[in-house]
Amino acid sequence: MEQSARSFCFWSTFGKNLRAGLGIFLLLCLSCAGWASDEILIVRVSDYQNQRELLIDSESKFHLPEKVTAAIHHEIPLLFTTTIVLTESASFLGIKYQRTRRTIEYQTQLYAYGVNHHYVLYNTRNQNVQSFPTLDAALETLGTLQSFPIATLSELHPQQRYTIKMRIKLDYWKLPAPLIIDAMMDSDWRINSGWFETFLKTPQSWQ
Amino acid sequence: MSSLIGLYLKQYGWITLLSGVLLISLVIMSQILQNASSFAESYSALLFFTFGGVFILLIVLVRTLWNLYKQYKKRIPGIKITIRLTFLATLLMGLPTATIFYFSQSFIQQGINQWFDVKTETALENASTLVRITLDNKTRESLNRTLSTVKEEHDLLADSPIIGVNRLRNQLGAQEVSFYNTNQQLIAFSSPDGSDILPTPPGDNLFQQVRQKITYAAIETRPGATVPEKFIRVVVPITDSNINTPYVLQATFPIPSNITELDESVATASGQYKELSYLKAPLTTSFTLILTIVLLLTLLTSILFTIQAVQNFARPIRTLARGTKAISKGDYSIQMPVKEHDEFGELIVSFNDMTQRIAQARNEIKMGQHQAEVQKLYLQAIIQNLTSGVITLDMKQRIRTMNDAAKQILNTDLSPFIGYSLSEAVSTKHNEHLSELFSQITPHFDDPGQNWNLQKEFACKDGQKRLLIHGSTLPGIDTQTSGYVIVMDDITELVQAQLHAAWSDVARRLAHEIKNPLTPIQLSAERLNFKLHDKLQDKDQSLLTRMTQTIIEQVNTMQTLVQAFTDYANTPEVRLSRLDLNSLIKSIVDMYYDPKAPWQVKALLDPKMPFVAADGSRLRQLFHNLIKNALEATENQESGLIEIRTEIENAKQVKITVCDNGPGIPEQHKNWIFEPYATNKPKGTGLGLAVVRKIVDEHHGQIQLKSSPQQGTCFIIKLPLTSRERE
Numbered sequence: 001m002e003q004s005a006r007s008f009c010f011w012s013t014f015g016k017n018l019r020a021g022l023g024i025f026l027l028l029c030l031s032c033a034g035w036a037s038d039e040i041l042i043v044r045v046s047d048y049q050n051q052r053e054l055l056i057d058s059e060s061k062f063h064l065p066e067k068v069t070a071a072i073h074h075e076i077p078l079l080f081t082t083t084i085v086l087t088e089s090a091s092f093l094g095i096k097y098q099r100t101r102r103t104i105e106y107q108t109q110l111y112a113y114g115v116n117h118h119y120v121l122y123n124t125r126n127q128n129v130q131s132f133p134t135l136d137a138a139l140e141t142l143g144t145l146q147s148f149p150i151a152t153l154s155e156l157h158p159q160q161r162y163t164i165k166m167r168i169k170l171d172y173w174k175l176p177a178p179l180i181i182d183a184m185m186d187s188d189w190r191i192n193s194g195w196f197e198t199f200l201k202t203p204q205s206w207q
Numbered sequence: 208m209s210s211l212i213g214l215y216l217k218q219y220g221w222i223t224l225l226s227g228v229l230l231i232s233l234v235i236m237s238q239i240l241q242n243a244s245s246f247a248e249s250y251s252a253l254l255f256f257t258f259g260g261v262f263i264l265l266i267v268l269v270r271t272l273w274n275l276y277k278q279y280k281k282r283i284p285g286i287k288i289t290i291r292l293t294f295l296a297t298l299l300m301g302l303p304t305a306t307i308f309y310f311s312q313s314f315i316q317q318g319i320n321q322w323f324d325v326k327t328e329t330a331l332e333n334a335s336t337l338v339r340i341t342l343d344n345k346t347r348e349s350l351n352r353t354l355s356t357v358k359e360e361h362d363l364l365a366d367s368p369i370i371g372v373n374r375l376r377n378q379l380g381a382q383e384v385s386f387y388n389t390n391q392q393l394i395a396f397s398s399p400d401g402s403d404i405l406p407t408p409p410g411d412n413l414f415q416q417v418r419q420k421i422t423y424a425a426i427e428t429r430p431g432a433t434v435p436e437k438f439i440r441v442v443v444p445i446t447d448s449n450i451n452t453p454y455v456l457q458a459t460f461p462i463p464s465n466i467t468e469l470d471e472s473v474a475t476a477s478g479q480y481k482e483l484s485y486l487k488a489p490l491t492t493s494f495t496l497i498l499t500i501v502l503l504l505t506l507l508t509s510i511l512f513t514i515q516a517v518q519n520f521a522r523p524i525r526t527l528a529r530g531t532k533a534i535s536k537g538d539y540s541i542q543m544p545v546k547e548h549d550e551f552g553e554l555i556v557s558f559n560d561m562t563q564r565i566a567q568a569r570n571e572i573k574m575g576q577h578q579a580e581v582q583k584l585y586l587q588a589i590i591q592n593l594t595s596g597v598i599t600l601d602m603k604q605r606i607r608t609m610n611d612a613a614k615q616i617l618n619t620d621l622s623p624f625i626g627y628s629l630s631e632a633v634s635t636k637h638n639e640h641l642s643e644l645f646s647q648i649t650p651h652f653d654d655p656g657q658n659w660n661l662q663k664e665f666a667c668k669d670g671q672k673r674l675l676i677h678g679s680t681l682p683g684i685d686t687q688t689s690g691y692v693i694v695m696d697d698i699t700e701l702v703q704a705q706l707h708a709a710w711s712d713v714a715r716r717l718a719h720e721i722k723n724p725l726t727p728i729q730l731s732a733e734r735l736n737f738k739l740h741d742k743l744q745d746k747d748q749s750l751l752t753r754m755t756q757t758i759i760e761q762v763n764t765m766q767t768l769v770q771a772f773t774d775y776a777n778t779p780e781v782r783l784s785r786l787d788l789n790s791l792i793k794s795i796v797d798m799y800y801d802p803k804a805p806w807q808v809k810a811l812l813d814p815k816m817p818f819v820a821a822d823g824s825r826l827r828q829l830f831h832n833l834i835k836n837a838l839e840a841t842e843n844q845e846s847g848l849i850e851i852r853t854e855i856e857n858a859k860q861v862k863i864t865v866c867d868n869g870p871g872i873p874e875q876h877k878n879w880i881f882e883p884y885a886t887n888k889p890k891g892t893g894l895g896l897a898v899v900r901k902i903v904d905e906h907h908g909q910i911q912l913k914s915s916p917q918q919g920t921c922f923i924i925k926l927p928l929t930s931r932e933r934e
Contacts (some may be wrong), residue, residue, distance in 0.1 A: 070485065071485055073481075074481040074482055074484065074485035075478040075479075075481050075482050076482055076485060076486075112478075113474065113478065114470070114474045115335040115336075115338045115339040115342070115470060115473060115474050115477065116339055116342070116426065129428075131427075131428070173251050174248075176482070176486060177236075177239045177240050177250040177493065178240055178486045178489040178490040178492070178493045179486065179489050180250060180251050180254065181254070181489065181492055181493055181496060182488075182489045182492065
């Protein structure tokens with residue numbers, strides 16, 4: 001009886017310790033997430049419609065830290081995640097609320113390759129591969145969206161107010177394993193544009 | 208066996224499980240770092256899991272150490288050995304582990320540095336340059352050939368593009384030649400197998416570039432191919448001189464597979480080398496980190512295992528210590544639980560057996576002691592209640608015990624001198640009256656084993672006593688004699704009673720034998736005087752008268768004496784009745800009232816005095832005798848004072864005190880003052896106080912004498928109350 005009580009006591013303590021440990025990890029994870037820096041600057045996001053479809057163009061500037069640039073030159077593949085969120089603002093009985101109508105997220109891998117040292121962009125969404133002779137050209141392409149389809153107009157209501165949020169960030173958890181500890185310690189690796197938010201102008205032109 | 212496994216799992220299971228999982232995690236992480244890309248996605252999760260696991264172990268260790276500290280503060284048995292062994296084991300494990308860690312860390316750093324030697328880097332760089340130059344040359348050559356061939360076949364292309372592109376392809380040895388206008392519309396193309404599959408057009412940017420009269424030649428990879436297939440794309444502008452229309456010609460040249468493979472190989476090797484060279488520092492950090500975690504894991508697990516093992520080892524010791532502690536506090540009922548059947552288990556079983564035997568023996572001793580105590584108390588009670596005085600002495604004649612009767616007989620309390628010798632006890636002033644008695648007793652101790660008897664006169668404050676003393680040795684266990692016992696009886700009263708009986712007998716004989724002839728003697732003397740008085744001469748007549756008068760006076764005296772003896776011997780039977788003592792005393796005192804007398808008799812009566820069971824006439828005689836005795840004692844005083852005081856002694860008896868202010872009675876006379884014919888007075892029968900004592904005895908009362916020289920004398924009489932008054 002005493003043994004079982006002691007055993008129960010131990011597992012109870014062990015559970016408490018485990019919970020405390022997990023709590024600290026979560027805190028650490030949260031501290032790592034949502035980090036906004038000025039290495040990526042989303043300059044513009046503009047919307048328009050074409051053939052009953054909502055499209056956007058966007059332009060972003062990259063000012064990657066030297067450490068990250070050096071990693072690219074050493075053929076370390078970097079994975080950038082682009083997230084576009086379309087939210088609809090509405091009110092019900094005077095209570096305002098927002099709901100997400102569309103979330104688009106895709107990864108683009110940037111890496112240098114070959115003896116000629118071409119910089120390659122590989123879009124995981126459409127499997128497109130494009131190589132560039134310079135890093136700047138590759139980054140410009142990475143930061144540029146042209147006629148990017150968001151939603152069909154039939155899905156949207158012209159009377160509602162819509163917001164488009166866009167964010168580009170480096171997914172440092174997908175770096176090569178030895179770099180992860182460095183990335184956790186060094187803020188240079190926490191490249192994140194933060195959310196760029198703009199109101200949708202297109203619905204006004206549907207009238 | 209299964210119970211052992213169960214016990215192991217219960218005590219060590221969680222540490223083993225956690226350590227095992229952490230170790231596997233660390234191995235996987237190590238593999239990932241060594242380019243095991245299949246688990247690369249899990250690296251961060253494993254890293255956190257490992258951190259968490261080590262952190263949990265650290266918390267558990269801190270908690271365990273804290274518990275040990277608390278146990279140390281509480282002085283839990285076995286804690287010191289637990290701490291000492293844990294410290295020793297940690298030291299023994301920690302030092303080699305730390306040494307291994309140091310060298311491993313050095314080897315990692317050196318090893319990783321050695322991976323990236325300068326020669327390899329230069330060789331790879333050179334190989335890359337070589338391949339790049341080769342491909343650049345081939346690209347440049349392809350461009351130059353295309354330009355020169357286009358210049359030759361310029362007109363043909365303008366006039367007949369289909370024939371032109373075919374000829375061009377054959378002349379250049381190209382894989383594919385296509386001809387576009389600047390609107391990116393394909394005009395003609397040629398492929399080696401005449402396939403209808405349209406060629407891949409140059410991109411918009413290339414069209415734009417060519418429109419600006421800038422040629423393009425580059426090595427590209429064919430999109431969509433399962434195996435990376437490289438080719439040289441050459442795009443040149445062509446202008447129709449006749450109509451001045453710009454065109455775009457694209458020619459693709461295959462790169463030989465051996466060159467492609469070499470290129471790929473060099474590119475891959477170079478890329479990997481570059482990647483690794485960049486990751487040199489992080490790799491070192493990561494390996495060092497993993498090694499540190501391994502070190503921590505090893506140490507933490509070892510310490511926790513050690514603590515648990517040492518606690519398991521010390522548990523029987525703790526159990527035994529608990530048992531001995533309980534026994535030291537007198538708890539022999541404790542039974543230690545036997546959890547394991549090893550040497551310690553056998554020790555605990557033996558301990559339990561020993562405890563049980565000790566408890567049994569202790570109970571028996573207790574019982575024996577209890578019985579001895581009961582016996583002792585029983586004997587003490589008997590001795591204490593004996594009317595005989597009992598004093599026990601040890602071998603060195605030191606007082607061990609004495610009962611109350613001894614205190615009363617010896618008229619002193621020798622209890623404070625228990626443990627002291629008799630000589631020490633009598634050396635004090637308070638006990639000096641015992642010195643003569645004990646000086647006669649102690650010589651009898653010189654002859655052990657012999658019982659002895661002694662009758663001795665003994666003078667003390669209570670008066671002269673006659674003691675009958677018996678002596679004997681006390682048997683011992685180890686020795687023949689363990690001490691001595693003195694039993695003493697106060698036979699004063701017995702002797703007095705015998706004397707009283709003898710005097711009564713004498714009185715009866717006197718009354719019977721002397722009283723009868725006295726009257727004829729008196730009558731004869733009177734008759735003799737009457738007959739011869741007138742017949743004698745004056746001188747003889749006077750002599751006769753004086754002699755017969757003497758005879759008559761002496762006969763009268765003898766008659767008085769005989770009457771007194773008769774009274775003493777033939778006292779009537781006492782008739783007890785309820786008597787108002789105060790009234791009786793008052794009436795007697797009134798009789799002695801004489802304002803002219805030099806003495807005074809006073810009564811100090813307690814108004815609450817109850818009735819007593821007494822014979823009034825006998826008590827009247829008692830008081831007359833005492834007053835008479837007091838008056839005789841105070842006859843030489845200027846103003847004699849006799850006080851008769853009554854008071855309630857307690858619920859059972861009253862006290863009557865008859866005091867005078869005479870010269871008092873000497874110490875040595877006190878004992879025989881109540882004996883018949885014990886008078887030192889020239890007059891009197893010497894039976895007054897003897898009669899008083901007799902009357903008191905007949906009333907079941909007590910009489911005491913309290914007298915000291917020049918302080919007067921008090922007779923204290925205690926009489927019982929009637930049963931009604933008691934209630």
